[in-house]
Amino acid sequence: MSPRFSPRRALGRTGFVATQIGIGDLADRNVALETCVATLRRALDFGLNLVDTAPSYEDGYSEQVVGQALAGRREGVFLIDKVDHFDRAVNDQVGASLARLQLPSVDAFVMHGLRDPEQWRELAKPGGRFEELEAVVKSGQARFCGISAHHPEVLRAAIESGRCDVVMFPLGPFVDERYVTEILPLARARNVGSVCFKAFGAGKLLGDTAGYNQPLEARPRGKWSSGGQAAREDGTLPRLSVQDCVSYTLTCDPDVTLLGMSYPNEQDAALAAAEAFTPLGAAELARIREAAALAIRGKGPCWWNPDPLAGTELLAE
Numbered sequence: 001m002s003p004r005f006s007p008r009r010a011l012g013r014t015g016f017v018a019t020q021i022g023i024g025d026l027a028d029r030n031v032a033l034e035t036c037v038a039t040l041r042r043a044l045d046f047g048l049n050l051v052d053t054a055p056s057y058e059d060g061y062s063e064q065v066v067g068q069a070l071a072g073r074r075e076g077v078f079l080i081d082k083v084d085h086f087d088r089a090v091n092d093q094v095g096a097s098l099a100r101l102q103l104p105s106v107d108a109f110v111m112h113g114l115r116d117p118e119q120w121r122e123l124a125k126p127g128g129r130f131e132e133l134e135a136v137v138k139s140g141q142a143r144f145c146g147i148s149a150h151h152p153e154v155l156r157a158a159i160e161s162g163r164c165d166v167v168m169f170p171l172g173p174f175v176d177e178r179y180v181t182e183i184l185p186l187a188r189a190r191n192v193g194s195v196c197f198k199a200f201g202a203g204k205l206l207g208d209t210a211g212y213n214q215p216l217e218a219r220p221r222g223k224w225s226s227g228g229q230a231a232r233e234d235g236t237l238p239r240l241s242v243q244d245c246v247s248y249t250l251t252c253d254p255d256v257t258l259l260g261m262s263y264p265n266e267q268d269a270a271l272a273a274a275e276a277f278t279p280l281g282a283a284e285l286a287r288i289r290e291a292a293a294l295a296i297r298g299k300g301p302c303w304w305n306p307d308p309l310a311g312t313e314l315l316a317e
Contacts (some may be wrong), residue, residue, distance in 0.1 A: 003047030004271060011050070011255050014144050014165055016078045016107070019228070020250065021274050022050035024197060024258035025266075027062040036061075037263075040069035043261045044077070045073060050256050052168075052195070053101075054082035054112055055093070060100050067101035074103070080166070080195065082112035082148065083133060086123060090132035094141055098138030108166050109133060109142045111205045116306075119155050130163065146192070150304045152178035159192050170304040171196035171257070173205060173240060173248045173292035174311070180252055190303040196254040198304050205240045205292055210300040217300075246273035248288045251280045 007017040023043045027036050040051070051070070053062045059098060063081065068076060081101070083093050094109060111133060114120055123130045131146045148168035149155050157165050167187055169179055187194045202211035210216050249257050259270040280288070293311055301308035 001080065001090050001274065003192060004047070004275065005047035007049060009255065010193075011078065011195070012165060013185070013191045014078075014107070014193055018050045018078055018256050019048050021048055021271065022052060022195060022256040022258045023048050023261045024052045025057075025260040025262045026051070026053055027065045028060045028262055029058050029061050031262075033061075033065065033068070036065040037069045039264060039267070040065060041073075042264060043267055044069070044073065046267070048079045048261075049076055050080070050195070050258075052080045052197075052258055055100070056082075056084045056112070059222075062099040063097055067081060067103060070101075070103070074152060075309065078108070078169075079103075079106045081106045081142075082110050083129075084112045086111065086119065090129055090136060094136050098141065103143050105143070107142065108144040108165060109136055109144060109226055110146045110148050112148050114123055114147055114151065114154045114158075118152050120147070120149075120154045121182060124158075124161060124163070132239055134163070134306045137197045144193075151306045152176055152183050153306075155179075155183045156186060159186050159190050162190075164192055166193040166195060168195045168197065170198035171252055171254055172199040172201060173245055173288045174201045174271060174296045174302065176305045176307075176310075184254060192257075194254040195258060196249065197258045198250075199245045199249040199257055199259060200242070201245075201292070201296060201302065202304075203301045204302070205245055205295045206242065207239060208237050216298075238291070240288065240291055240295050242269045243273045243276065244288050244291065246270060246278055247277050248285060250274065250277045251285060 005019045008020045011018045026040055051066055053066045081097050083090050136142050137145050144165035146164035146166035147158050155167055155169055169183060171179055184194060200206050203209045204211055260266045296312050302312060
């Protein structure tokens with residue numbers, strides 16, 4: 001097939017020219033390995049050139065899928081992997097990840113999922129785990145390093161430290177506004193690559209789920225807005241379209257937006273929305289934010305924000 005996407009701009013100071021869309025959500029243990037590999041290769045065939053994985057994604061299965069999918073086509077792909085455990089030696093974790101990938105190195109390793117400023121201070125202190133991560137870069141097992149985080153103040157401190165080549169953080173219609181108004185501009189100003197996720201709010205914005213296809217424990221009751229109804233006529237809760245979520249996030253303009261790519265139908269919907277994208281104006285952005293605030297209610301914590309319950313409560317009857 002002919003590539004549908006072309007590299008767009010450099011990923012911060014890494015210099016790698018990345019496509020606007022990246023490949024995330026790569027594996028499902030209920031699906032055969034060869035099927036997952038073929039699905040990832042399909043996304044690569046579309047021209048996408050940034051892949052994200054982590055040891056905690058399906059307990060290493062994602063890394064196995066990525067490694068096999070990149071066999072023979074590693075060149076021209078920016079591969080990000082993660083260090084999940086901050087209480088364990090970084091080099092041991094990196095070695096285990098590279099073994100599952102069956103690769104000698106990746107493009108970037110990042111410390112995964114920092115949730116509060118104290119975690120960053122501990123990692124960044126002299127002799128801390130981030131120093132171990134920098135040693136991984138010096139050893140040639142990665143070319144770059146950084147963090148992924150669920151707290152704007154963590155990201156600010158990490159970017160301002162000058163030690164991160166890449167930062168990963170939530171960006172989409174329902175995130176703490178500081179990710180959009182403060183962290184993204186700061187990353188641009190400091191020439192730090194931005195790779196963003198949660199465009200679909202872990203699926204909460206698209207459907208009736210507590211996140212990543214997990215069923216709601218109880219159907220929420222209450223009003224979604226003044227005079228609003230608890231459910232639509234077909235019995236489903238309020239939701240956004242894939243196009244709304246993708247258009248909103250791409251208008252914010254991170255270097256790369258990671259979208260779910262586990263299944264061909266997910267790929268087709270996400271990539272069609274990206275191809276149809278035109279930047280949104282202020283009024284349309286506001287409309288989507290308002291719709292997202294309604295769609296997220298009653299679906300449980302949004303763990304990617306410093307206050308996971310902010311804005312998710314149902315209004316009083």
